[in-house]
Every structure is written in C-alpha cells, then in structure tokens.
Amino acid sequence: MIMNPLTSSLAEMAFKNKRVLVTGGLGFVGSNLARRLADAGAHLMLVDSLIPDYGGNLFNLDGYEQRVTVNIADVRDEYSMDYLVQGQDLLFNLAGQTSHLDSMRDPYTDLDINVRSQLSILEACRKKNPGIKIVYASTRQFYGKPDYLPVDERHLLHPTDVNGINKMAGEWYHIVYNNVYGIRATSLRLTNTYGPRMRVKDARQTFLGIWLKQVLSGEPIVVYGDGQQLRDFNYVDDVVEALLIAALDARADGQVYNLGSAEPPISLNDLAQLLIETNTAGEYRRIPFPHDRKAIDIGDYYADCSKIRRELGWIPQVPLAEGLRRSLDYFRRHLPYYR
Amino acid sequence: MIMNPLTSSLAEMAFKNKRVLVTGGLGFVGSNLARRLADAGAHLMLVDSLIPDYGGNLFNLDGYEQRVTVNIADVRDEYSMDYLVQGQDLLFNLAGQTSHLDSMRDPYTDLDINVRSQLSILEACRKKNPGIKIVYASTRQFYGKPDYLPVDERHLLHPTDVNGINKMAGEWYHIVYNNVYGIRATSLRLTNTYGPRMRVKDARQTFLGIWLKQVLSGEPIVVYGDGQQLRDFNYVDDVVEALLIAALDARADGQVYNLGSAEPPISLNDLAQLLIETNTAGEYRRIPFPHDRKAIDIGDYYADCSKIRRELGWIPQVPLAEGLRRSLDYFRRHLPYYR
Numbered sequence: 213m214i215m216n217p218l219t220s221s222l223a224e225m226a227f228k229n230k231r232v233l234v235t236g237g238l239g240f241v242g243s244n245l246a247r248r249l250a251d252a253g254a255h256l257m258l259v260d261s262l263i264p265d266y267g268g269n270l271f272n273l274d275g276y277e278q279r280v281t282v283n284i285a286d287v288r289d290e291y292s293m294d295y296l297v298q299g300q301d302l303l304f305n306l307a308g309q310t311s312h313l314d315s316m317r318d319p320y321t322d323l324d325i326n327v328r329s330q331l332s333i334l335e336a337c338r339k340k341n342p343g344i345k346i347v348y349a350s351t352r353q354f355y356g357k358p359d360y361l362p363v364d365e366r367h368l369l370h371p372t373d374v375n376g377i378n379k380m381a382g383e384w385y386h387i388v389y390n391n392v393y394g395i396r397a398t399s400l401r402l403t404n405t406y407g408p409r410m411r412v413k414d415a416r417q418t419f420l421g422i423w424l425k426q427v428l429s430g431e432p433i434v435v436y437g438d439g440q441q442l443r444d445f446n447y448v449d450d451v452v453e454a455l456l457i458a459a460l461d462a463r464a465d466g467q468v469y470n471l472g473s474a475e476p477p478i479s480l481n482d483l484a485q486l487l488i489e490t491n492t493a494g495e496y497r498r499i500p501f502p503h504d505r506k507a508i509d510i511g512d513y514y515a516d517c518s519k520i521r522r523e524l525g526w527i528p529q530v531p532l533a534e535g536l537r538r539s540l541d542y543f544r545r546h547l548p549y550y551r
Numbered sequence: 552m553i554m555n556p557l558t559s560s561l562a563e564m565a566f567k568n569k570r571v572l573v574t575g576g577l578g579f580v581g582s583n584l585a586r587r588l589a590d591a592g593a594h595l596m597l598v599d600s601l602i603p604d605y606g607g608n609l610f611n612l613d614g615y616e617q618r619v620t621v622n623i624a625d626v627r628d629e630y631s632m633d634y635l636v637q638g639q640d641l642l643f644n645l646a647g648q649t650s651h652l653d654s655m656r657d658p659y660t661d662l663d664i665n666v667r668s669q670l671s672i673l674e675a676c677r678k679k680n681p682g683i684k685i686v687y688a689s690t691r692q693f694y695g696k697p698d699y700l701p702v703d704e705r706h707l708l709h710p711t712d713v714n715g716i717n718k719m720a721g722e723w724y725h726i727v728y729n730n731v732y733g734i735r736a737t738s739l740r741l742t743n744t745y746g747p748r749m750r751v752k753d754a755r756q757t758f759l760g761i762w763l764k765q766v767l768s769g770e771p772i773v774v775y776g777d778g779q780q781l782r783d784f785n786y787v788d789d790v791v792e793a794l795l796i797a798a799l800d801a802r803a804d805g806q807v808y809n810l811g812s813a814e815p816p817i818s819l820n821d822l823a824q825l826l827i828e829t830n831t832a833g834e835y836r837r838i839p840f841p842h843d844r845k846a847i848d849i850g851d852y853y854a855d856c857s858k859i860r861r862e863l864g865w866i867p868q869v870p871l872a873e874g875l876r877r878s879l880d881y882f883r884r885h886l887p888y889y890r
Contacts, residue, residue: 316731319670327666327720331658331713369708371723372730374670381666381720384710391711392655392846507731 226460228253233300235259235287235333236267236307237280240410240417241349241402243272245304245452250279259296259307261286266309267417271549272409287329293336300341302459305333305386306349308379311416312508315375326378327385334389334397345465346386346397347458352470352515354380361442362477362516365401365470373508383468390466398464400454402471403515407448407535408542412550420445420483424543425550426494427487433496436505439481444473444514447535450528457524464524472515474528483532490536565799567592572639574598574626574672575606575646576619579749579756580688580741582611583787584643584794589618598635598646600625605648606756610888611748626668632675639680641798644672644725645688647718650755651847654714665717666724673728673736684804685725685736686797691809691854693719700781701816701855704740704809712847722807729805737803739793741810742854746787746874747881751889759784759822763882764889765833766826772835775844778820783812783853786874789867796863803863811854813867822871829875 227249234249236242237258246256258280260268273280285292287307297303308326309315315322330348337344354369354376371377386397404418411417412425423433454471458464478486481496488494501509520526530538543550566588573588575581576597585595597619599607612619624631626646636642647665648654654661669687676683693708693715710716725736743757750756751764762772793810797803817825820835827833840848859865869877882889 319674320667323667323670328659328662331662335658366707368705371727373727374724377720377723377727380723381716384716384719385713388710388712388716 224252227456230254230301231257231299232302232304233257233259233296234304234306238262238269238272238282239267239306240272241405241448241451242304242306243269243409244407244448245306245455246273246280247276248452248456250276256280257296257300258282259285259287265311265314265416267411269409269550271546287333288324290332290336293333294340297333297336297341297344300344303333303337303344303346304349304455304459305330305346308349309375312353312373312375313504314416315373315378316504316508319374322375322378326375327381330382330385334385334395337395338389338393342393342395344395345459346395347455348383348386348397348399349455350383350399350401350468351376351379352401352403352513355510355513357510358513361512362472362514363470364516365468365519372510387466387468396462396465398458398466399468400458400471401468402446402451403473403513404443404445405448405451406445407539410448412543412547423484423487424539425547427491428540428543428547430494433484433487433494435480435484435496435498437498437501439479439484439498441480442477442512442514443480443483444477445532445535446471446473446528447530447538450530454520454526457526461524467523469520469524470515470517471520472517473532475532477512477514478532486533487536490533491540563591566795569593569640570596570638571641571643572596572598572635573643573645577601577608577611577621578606578645579611580744580787580790581643581645582608582748583746584645584791585612585619586615587791587795589615595619596635596639597621598624598626604650604653604755606750608748608889610885626672627663629671629675632672633679636672636675636680636683639683642672642676642683642685643688643794643798644669644685647688647721648714651692651712651714652843653755654712654717655843655847658713661714661717665714666720669721669724673724673734676734677728677732681732681734683734684798685734686794687722687725687736687738688794689722689738689740689807690715690718691740691742691852694849694852696849697852700851701811701853702809703855704807704858711849726805726807735801735804737797737805738807739797739810740807741785741790742812742852743782743784744787744790745784746878749787751882751886762823762826763878764886766830767879767882767886769833772823772826772833774819774823774835774837776837776840778818778823778837780819781816781851781853782819782822783816784871784874785810785812785867786869786877789869793859793865796865800863806862808859808863809854809856810859811856812871814871816851816853817871825872826875829872830879
C-alpha cells in the first residue's frame with residue numbers, strides 16, 4: 213500500500229466527514245471498503261439484504277458495529293433506494309448477484325438484481341441526488357472467452373452466461389447516466405478478488421473462496437479440468453484502493469477500468485500448490501469439468517490494467533503469496549462465522 | 552430481389568408448411584415478413600400487443616387476414632409465450648420497444664420489453680420447444696457513436712441510451728442460449744429500415760417514417776442539426792430477405808450480422824432532397840437539435856455488412872430511390888390507416 217496516491221494522509225483526508233452509501237455493504241468488498249472508510253472518518257450507510265446465498269455477513273463488521281450505520285434493504289426496493297441516496301456524497305454500488313451458475317438456473321433474479329435494480333438506483337440518483345458520485349463494481353466476466361491476452365478495455369464484450377450479460381447492462385446504465393444526465397459514474401471491472409471477509413462456503417464469489425475453506429478444513433482442493441487455466445487475482449485491499457481512487461478522481465467520470473494483477477497470471481494448479489505451501493498443509497485433486505460449468509467457462513483470462521495505472525495511478529500492492537497468507541490467517545481465526 | 556439465394560423456387564419451398572411464430576407480427580417488419588411467408592405457404596402465428604405507441608397495425612395484414620392467425624398478446628406475458636412457442640419450427644422475434652427517447656423517459660418499460668421478455672421467450676423455448684430456430688431483430692443502435700466507419704461486427708459496443716443497452720442484452724441472451732443450451736439463434740443488427748407498413752405518425756421507428764408523412768401531407772420535412780449526418784438505409788423487403796436467409800442457414804446459428812446498404816451512405820440533407828424529388832413536391836428545413844435527442848445522437852453511421860454477404864449471400868437489392876418511390880406509392884394510397 214505504499215505507492216498508491218491515496219496513501220498520503222492528504223488524500224485520505226478527502227473522505228473525512230463524507231457521507232457515503234455502500235450497497236452490498238455487508239458483503240466481501242463492501243465491508244472491507246466500509247472499514248477503510250470508517251477509519252478515514254467517513255459517515256457510512258451500508259445497505260444490504262443479507263440474502264443467504266449472497267456475500268452479506270454481519271460478522272464482516274466485527275469491531276466496527278458502532279462506527280457505521282446498517283440499513284437492511286434490498287436494492288430491488290425502489291422506494292428504499294429513493295430515500296437512501298438522498299444527502300449522500302458518494303455511492304459505492306457493490307450489491308450484486310455474483311454466481312454464474314445461479315444466473316443460469318434463475319435468470320430472472322439475476323436480471324432483477326443486476327439490471328433492474330441498477331436502473332432504479334440510477335433513477336433514484338437522477339431524481340433525488342444528481343450531484344452524487346458513483347463507483348460501480350463491475351466484472352471481467354462479460355469479456356467472455358478472450359480473443360487475446362492480456363484483455364484490455366478495448367476487448368469486445370461477448371458474455372458467456374446470463375450473469376455476464378446482466379452485469380454488462382448494469383455497467384452501461386451507469387455510463388449512459390453519466391453521459392446523458394451528468395450523474396458522475398465510474399465502473400471498475402473486477403477480476404478474481406480474494407481476501408478476508410469473502411464468501412468461502414461455496415464458489416459463488418470465486419472458486420478461491422471455497423479453496424480457502426477446503427484447505428483450512430483439511431479437505432482436498434478440487435480443481436476442475438486440467439488445471440492449466442490461467443487467472444489473475446487481486447487482494448481485496450487493492451480493490452478497495454481502486455474504488456477510493458476512482459471516487460476521488462474526476463478523470464474517472466464516465467470511464468471503465470480493468471483491475472488486474474501486477475504479477476504474471478497463474479495456473480490453477482500452481483495456485484493450488486501455492487495455497488497449500490502457504491498453509492503448510494493440504495492437497496489438491498483434479499476432476500473433470502462439470503458440464504454446467506464447462507458450458508460457461510471462459511478459458512484463460514488475465515487483464516491488462518495499464519489504463520487505470522496510467523490514468524489514475526493505481527498499482528496493486530499485495531503479492532499473491534502475501535495475500536493468501538493474510539487470507540489464511542483471517543479465516544483460520546474466523547472460519548466458523550463463514551460456514 | 553433477383554440475386555439473393557432465396558429467389559430460387561427451391562429455397563422458397565423451404566418455408567412451405569413450416570410453422571412460424573412472429574412476435575411483433577402486426578408491426579412494420581413483422582407484417583411484411585408474414586405476408587412473404589404466407590405467400591411461400593408457411594403457417595403463420597402472429598403475436599402482437601397493439602400497444603398504441605408501437606408499430607402494430609391491423610391494416611398491415613390487409614388482404615392477408617384469412618391467411619394468417621393473429622394472437623393478441625404481450626411478449627411480457629410469460630404464460631402466453633410458454634404456450635405459443637410450442638410446436639413452432641421457426642420464431643422470428645421482432646417484438647420490441649424501438650424509441651430511443653421513450654427508453655430514456657420510461658426505462659422500466661423498455662427494460663421489460665427488450666430484456667425481460669426476451670429472457671422469458673428464450674426460457675419458453677428452452678422449456679417447451681428447444682428444437683426451434685430463432686431469428687432476432689437486433690439493432691445497430693448499441694454501437695453508439697462509431698469509433699470508425701463503416702462499422703463491422705468487431706466494433707465495440709458502447710450504447711448511448713437505455714434502449715441500446717437493453718437491445719444489447721436482449722441480443723446476448725439469444726447468443727448465450729444458443730451457445731449454452733443449443734437453442735439455435737441468429738441476431739441481425741438492423742440499420743434504418745423503411746418501406747410500406749412502417750410507423751409514420753412519429754419518429755418512434757426511424758425519422759424517415761415521419762418524413763414520409765410530412766412530405767405526403769404537404770408539410771416541410773424537419774431535419775435536426777446541420778443535416779450532414781450520414782446514414783444507411785434498408786428497404787424492408789431486403790430486411791425480410793435477410794431474416795429468411797438467416798432462418799434457413801445453419802451457418803448463422805449463434806452469429807450476429809450487420810445489415811446495411813449496398814449503396815454509399817447518404818446525408819440527411821441529401822435524403823430529404825431525394826425524398827422531395829421522388830415525391831415531385833415538398834420542402835425541408837433544418838432546426839437545431841432538440842437537447843434530449845442530441846444527448847443520445849450517434850453522429851455519422853453506416854454499416855459494413857460484408858459478413859452476411861460473405862457467409863449467407865445476402866445482398867440488398869432495392870436502391871434507395873426505388874425504395875422511397877415504393878414507400879411513397881404505398882402511403883399515398885393508405886396514409887389514413889397510419890395516422
């Protein structure tokens with residue numbers, strides 16, 4: 213964290229006494245962001261619906277319960293959102309359905325949360341608080357199976373599943389509302405994000421979540437396919453940093469940015485090996501791709517994130533080995549709260 | 552129509568006794584398609600909701616009332632769609648909200664029709680008739696303001712309005728259902744389409760509709776801006792031909808294709824002039840761009856449609872001057888039915 217623009221206490225000051233709304237605020241990225249912003253002196257309102265299959269978890273606020281306001285509500289509820297956006301300086305719009313498989317099994321729910329709700333959040337801002345600045349947590353998912361690597365923001369969008377299509381539409385609503393109505397919005401296309409407070413009981417956020425649980429529970433890590441697929445990873449603190457930078461920098465308005473790793477991509481086999489070494493115990497085994505996952509798999513992926521480095525100065529700071537170590541430390545202590 | 556693959560009577564035979572469902576079947580493109588298919592001996596079921604602001608018009612079936620079945624229903628009604636897709640060989644999925652301005656004023660309705668309904672139509676096919684072949688009427692709209700001209704299918708998608716975002720999502724549902732579930736689907740990205748049976752009472756389908764009405768009513772044609780914007784046009788019979796070709800050719804499954812003109816693009820000024828000459832009377836005047844239209848305008852646009860020519864053999868046959876002549880002839884006779 214020592215090279216990013218926000219590390220100066222001057223920049224950190226920018227959030228002091230700011231009124232900040234975080235949708236998905238009890239979730240993985242949302243809670244890490246909220247803790248950071250609370251430390252910076254912001255006034256936080258966290259909105260979350262605590263749907264059991266999603267990432268919200270009250271334990272994520274452990275130690276911060278008195279420093280933030282929690283409002284349990286669903287972003288699908290237009291009236292709540294109309295009220296909650298009022299008076300806020302910033303909106304970190306992180307609520308979403310993240311499971312690709314769930315989006316195929318129940319496409320309407322994914323549509324309601326990732327598309328319709330985004331529209332109603334933006335309509336709420338347009339009607340009630342057009343001066344707000346929004347940072348939207350988007351995803352690399354809708355690049356689909358890459359045409360070339362690394363994938364930059366000029367890469368065609370060709371999603372492989374309903375979740376990808378819906379997140380794509382949700383992102384574009386933000387950009388269109390920025391361009392047409394002047395409601396400042398930036399979209400960050402997150403890649404695999406991991407770290408403390410992530411969902412580990414299943415693979416709904418990323419497969420690395422369930423791997424952490426498996427290795428800590430003494431179960432073998434399960435790798436689909438030949439394990440040669442390449443991926444990139446961001447430790448959650450680096451993602452929080454990107455969200456904060458995007459919120460402060462007017463150059464980001466109306467822009468989309470890839471996040472991604474400063475290290476080379478890693479194969480799933482090597483990642484499993486690294487996780488086991490970091491844990492000093494464990495094993496992994498490969499099994500054939502389940503049919504439903506194979507049908508929407510994107511093969512190798514890693515991002516070119518030079519645009520956000522060049523324009524906003526974001527450089528991820530936490531190496532994968534260190535991030536895995538911190539994640540294992542966290543879940544070793546707190547795993548019962550995430551089962 | 553003399554060079555396209557379908558002109559041989561052998562190919563035309565392919566539709567004889569085929570069961571064909573057309574959503575938006577009373578609309579502009581849908582009714583022209585239905586008349587052509589009825590002539591080819593297909594059994595047609597036309598679904599339309601006749602929403603007054605949209606393109607459906609019972610007069611579009613004039614002379615064909617006894618040769619097709621009309622089912623008044625809204626594609627938002629999942630149960631109707633579940634029933635109506637059953638037993639059909641082909642689905643031409645043309646129902647949509649087409650007005651860009653309406654999509655900004657009422658984004659939820661556009662979302663319901665252009666996104667949610669597309670999902671429910673595809674879910675109906677997945678559950679009730681996975682062997683169906685679908686041709687989806689998409690739009691060039693979501694390319695947004697072009698990065699380069701002519702625009703081919705490799706051009707980035709960056710929609711400028713809610714309608715563009717929603718049509719983009721609707722198209723991608725079709726491609727994902729093709730790729731994941733094997734429900735054969737092809738998407739054609741239509742550019743400005745004009746001809747008999749189009750909506751002319753306002754600019755909700757394309758500005759050329761209201762121009763036709765204006766010139767036939769002795770009113771001046773109204774051109775926004777400096778009139779230098781370039782556009783391309785397809786006469787509706789050529790679009791119908793593309794829909795039919797895409798339905799028959801298995802190479803089109805899972806593909807998206809631009810439609811576009813075989814002639815050079817034309818400026819709005821020149822188009823107004825050509826329309827007036829073809830009509831042998833009329834005048835046009837330029838007015839400043841209304842603010843709400845300017846905010847979502849895409850500037851110059853014309854398509855590279857070489858992909859569909861190369862892969863499916865489609866070449867538009869009707870020159871603009873001839874298409875305008877036929878359109879004027881039609882509306883001169885039938886304008887009262889389109890007011």
